[in-house]
Amino acid sequence: MSPLVPEVDKYDCTVIHEDIVKKVRENMPDEESLMDLADLFKVFADSTRVKILCALSLSEMCVCDIASLLGMTNSAISHQLRILKQSKLIKNRREGKVVYYSLDDEHVNNIFSQGLSHVSE
Template sequence: MADVCEVACVDAEKVARVRAAGPAPATLLALAETFKALGDPTRLRIVAALAQEELCVCDLATLVDVSESAVSHSLRTLRQLRLVQYRKVGKIAYYSLDDAHVARLVAEGLGHIDEVGR
């Protein structure tokens, strides 16, 4: 099998350098939760839409073709992970991405998919 080492050889210095420079386990766990949330097609469609423009729950439900209840449930998950935020205007809740990092994350993912041609 060509895709694995054929002999056991650990470069302890490299391993130590990478371990010291790498993110903390708690940080990786938080990132994994973010990717898990974005792994749901409905939530990903919501985030991609919000990367373009602030939208209310009704707009999002129409756009992603699911119920307002399903959109609200997805938004709750995204809000808990600080991927989206909202503001109230009267009785309407407008959602937007929490910060530019979220938009860049989705843009990078889309760019990767375009590049590898999936």
């Protein structure tokens, strides 16, 4: 470590603020909810799935349209759509032989928009 840069990772905390710890502990979600949230964020860790979510935030689309947009095969897109659907991030509707995909609800759009806003700062 350079002598000109202060060491910011060193903590000499010896006092536990019991009131704060108690308040936070009482308001923490249960373990299962936190694990589900971690799994949700894992779905966002794939750039192809993020691109699909971005596209679907702009318009309802079928597999062929998404594949054309992203320059991928229908099979590759279908695989990613299956993961997104299992995670309840997208939904589909059938019109004749064509299946159209869209974001599941406004929560998904909010998550996506907030994340994009955060990385754009």
